[in-house]
Amino acid sequence: MKAKVSFRLGLVFGLIVFFSLALSYVYQGRHLREVVFKTVRAGLLHDLKLNAGMLDQRPDGWPDIALSDRWADKVGKALDLRVTLIDLDGRVIGDSYIPTEKIPSIPNHRDRVEIKSALSSGLGESKRFSETIRENMLYMAMPVGKPDTWAVLRLAKPLHDIGQVEAQIDRGIEGGLFWALLLALTAGGLSAFFLSRPLGRIADAADRFLHGETEVQIPVKHDDEIGRLARAFNYLSEEIVRLTRKEEWLREVLSSIRESIIVTNASGEIVLANPAASRLFMIEGARKRSIPVDHIELPEMRELFVRVHARQSGIYNEELSVMTARGERVFKVTAVPVVKGEQFDGTVLVINDITRLRNLERTRRDFVSSVSHELRTPLASIKGYTETLLEGAVNDPEHATAFLRIIQQESEQLTALINDVLDLSRIESGKIIYNFEPVDVKPALEKTMALFEPAASRKGVRIELNVPDGLPPVLADRNYFDIVMRNLIDNAVKYVDANRGRVRVSACKADQNVAIEVSDNGIGIPQADLKRIFERFYRVDKARSRELAGTGLGLSIVKHILLAHKGNVEVRSKTNSGSTFTVTFPIAGKEAASST
Ligand SMILES: Nc1ncnc2c1ncn2[C@@H]1O[C@H](COP(=O)(O)OP(=O)(O)OP(=O)(O)O)[C@@H](O)[C@H]1O
Ligand SMILES: [Mg+2]
Numbered sequence: 001m002k003a004k005v006s007f008r009l010g011l012v013f014g015l016i017v018f019f020s021l022a023l024s025y026v027y028q029g030r031h032l033r034e035v036v037f038k039t040v041r042a043g044l045l046h047d048l049k050l051n052a053g054m055l056d057q058r059p060d061g062w063p064d065i066a067l068s069d070r071w072a073d074k075v076g077k078a079l080d081l082r083v084t085l086i087d088l089d090g091r092v093i094g095d096s097y098i099p100t101e102k103i104p105s106i107p108n109h110r111d112r113v114e115i116k117s118a119l120s121s122g123l124g125e126s127k128r129f130s131e132t133i134r135e136n137m138l139y140m141a142m143p144v145g146k147p148d149t150w151a152v153l154r155l156a157k158p159l160h161d162i163g164q165v166e167a168q169i170d171r172g173i174e175g176g177l178f179w180a181l182l183l184a185l186t187a188g189g190l191s192a193f194f195l196s197r198p199l200g201r202i203a204d205a206a207d208r209f210l211h212g213e214t215e216v217q218i219p220v221k222h223d224d225e226i227g228r229l230a231r232a233f234n235y236l237s238e239e240i241v242r243l244t245r246k247e248e249w250l251r252e253v254l255s256s257i258r259e260s261i262i263v264t265n266a267s268g269e270i271v272l273a274n275p276a277a278s279r280l281f282m283i284e285g286a287r288k289r290s291i292p293v294d295h296i297e298l299p300e301m302r303e304l305f306v307r308v309h310a311r312q313s314g315i316y317n318e319e320l321s322v323m324t325a326r327g328e329r330v331f332k333v334t335a336v337p338v339v340k341g342e343q344f345d346g347t348v349l350v351i352n353d354i355t356r357l358r359n360l361e362r363t364r365r366d367f368v369s370s371v372s373h374e375l376r377t378p379l380a381s382i383k384g385y386t387e388t389l390l391e392g393a394v395n396d397p398e399h400a401t402a403f404l405r406i407i408q409q410e411s412e413q414l415t416a417l418i419n420d421v422l423d424l425s426r427i428e429s430g431k432i433i434y435n436f437e438p439v440d441v442k443p444a445l446e447k448t449m450a451l452f453e454p455a456a457s458r459k460g461v462r463i464e465l466n467v468p469d470g471l472p473p474v475l476a477d478r479n480y481f482d483i484v485m486r487n488l489i490d491n492a493v494k495y496v497d498a499n500r501g502r503v504r505v506s507a508c509k510a511d512q513n514v515a516i517e518v519s520d521n522g523i524g525i526p527q528a529d530l531k532r533i534f535e536r537f538y539r540v541d542k543a544r545s546r547e548l549a550g551t552g553l554g555l556s557i558v559k560h561i562l563l564a565h566k567g568n569v570e571v572r573s574k575t576n577s578g579s580t581f582t583v584t585f586p587i588a589g590k591e592a593a594s595s596t
Pocket of ligand 2: 554
């Protein structure tokens with residue numbers, strides 16, 4: 001590019017110089033030729049007048065041709081001219097170019113143009129080919145003799161001589177021209193080069209900028225047009241870099257927003273979508289071209305876009321339930337029109353996936369209604385028995401004792417339920433501060449087993465503990481570890497048959513964990529219920545569980561405690577042959593310390 005401009009400039013300069021020199025050459029040549037001719041002519045006229053003056057009186061002895069011709073020869077030789085003398089009849093009486101003996105045979109000159117006009121006007125001039133000496137000549141003639149003209153004197157110079165002078169002049173000019181041309185071309189080329197160099201620098205900088213280099217600055221050396229151009233380039237490149245950074249920043253901000261954001265233009269097409277929106281609607285985000293709304297796969301969303309677009313004013317809010325590939329989802333859509341000046345210029349849609357929030361709300365509602373339901377049953381029973389007692393049964397000691405025992409049982413159940421609910425909500429809320437410490441599994445289990453001993457032996461259930469020595473301690477909160485084990489052993493004892501039941505608790509090391517198994521030979525859990533028993537209030541056989549003072553919260557508490565301990569709980573079971581619950585706790589390492 002640089003080479004091209006300097007080459008073109010050099011060429012243009014060269015051509016201009018060449019043509020102007022050629023023009024001046026033509027003009028000057030012509031002018032010089034004229035000058036030469038005029039000088040020669042003036043010299044010729046001067047010589048003519050001088051010599052004519054010398055012949056005012058006819059010299060003695062003339063018209064003897066020998067004398068007049070000798071005079072002509074002498075003058076001709078002195079002036080290096082052709083000198084011719086012609087008498088008034090047109091006869092040549094002397095000629096410096098022609099020997100004396102041949103003079104008489106020269107044709108009559110009366111009709112020669114210069115002679116004629118010399119005689120008629122006093123001066124004759126002619127430029128023509130001489131038949132006598134066969135050469136182009138410049139003739140000048142004037143009459144001689146005062147007061148009476150007695151002859152005509154004619155001087156002639158061969159044009160050939162003038163031509164030689166001209167040729168010499170031409171050579172001089174040509175030489176000068178050649179050097180001038182060479183000099184002008186060199187100077188032109190150099191100035192073109194120096195002129196185009198800063199331009200080339202700007203072009204290079206632009207190239208580098210286009211290829212992604214951002215720190216491109218051109219040094220501004222002068223305040224001329226090129227300097228101004230460089231300054232403008234610097235400013236623009238800085239501005240572009242700044243805008244690009246801003247755009248990148250905006251894109252990052254948009255990418256980090258979890259809500260889906262979509263911007264449409266005045267004709268309702270999508271012009272911008274952040275990554276969250278792109279994922280949700282399976283469209284490509286922030287592209288150069290706008291995307292027609294038809295590209296959105298979900299029909300409800302397409303309709304929403306059309307609806308929002310049709311409004312063009314005011315803030316729009318809607319909750320939309322949509323069936324997606326990931327199941328049913330609930331979206332909260334807020335749309336704000338973009339107004340440029342007075343004109344509607346599109347819409348900004350913020351789409352929030354509130355499925356989780358809605359699910360949580362539902363769970364909370366369910367939970368409250370379950371709790372209320374669970375509370376109502378024992379309360380109703382307490383109320384019923386109290387009324388019966390008040391109506392007179394209190395006076396029947398036998399029944400009264402039985403009724404009071406039921407009331408006591410129901411209140412125990414209520415207390416257990418309320419404690420469980422409180423525990424669970426505390427555990428679930430994540431607000432419990434766990435005091436993690438290394439817990440020795442064997443003594444902890446022995447302590448828990450001892451608690452169940454009386455109840456088990458009353459029911460005729462055999463319970464055994466099988467923990468090897470040297471098992472590494474686990475990292476757990478001692479109290480919550482006990483709660484987990486109590487719940488599992490309690491279930492096992494509860495759901496085995498009286499007198500035939502057997503509950504076995506064992507532990508072993510498994511990788512980085514300790515696995516504790518509680519297995520029984522009880523009623524088991526049907527396959528279909530296995531997945532749900534960890535849900536709150538879920539009981540396989542409501543009547544039986546209630547009979548056993550169960551609320552259906554135990555396993556739910558177990559699950560949450562193990563989550564907080566980075567442990568796990570699994571169950572294997574078969575109806576009528578027993579269940580095995582396995583919980584794992586991580587082994588306490590060196591870093592075991594109290595943490596939340
Ligand atoms: N070892 C087991 N054998 C058979 N079924 C069991 C066993 N453990 C739990 N289940 C079933 O899972 C259900 C949920 O157990 P969970 O411990 O959560 O509640 P619960 O024992 O009924 O009441 P509680 O809140 O007093 O523990 C029980 O109702 C029962 O149907
Ligand atoms: Mg239980």
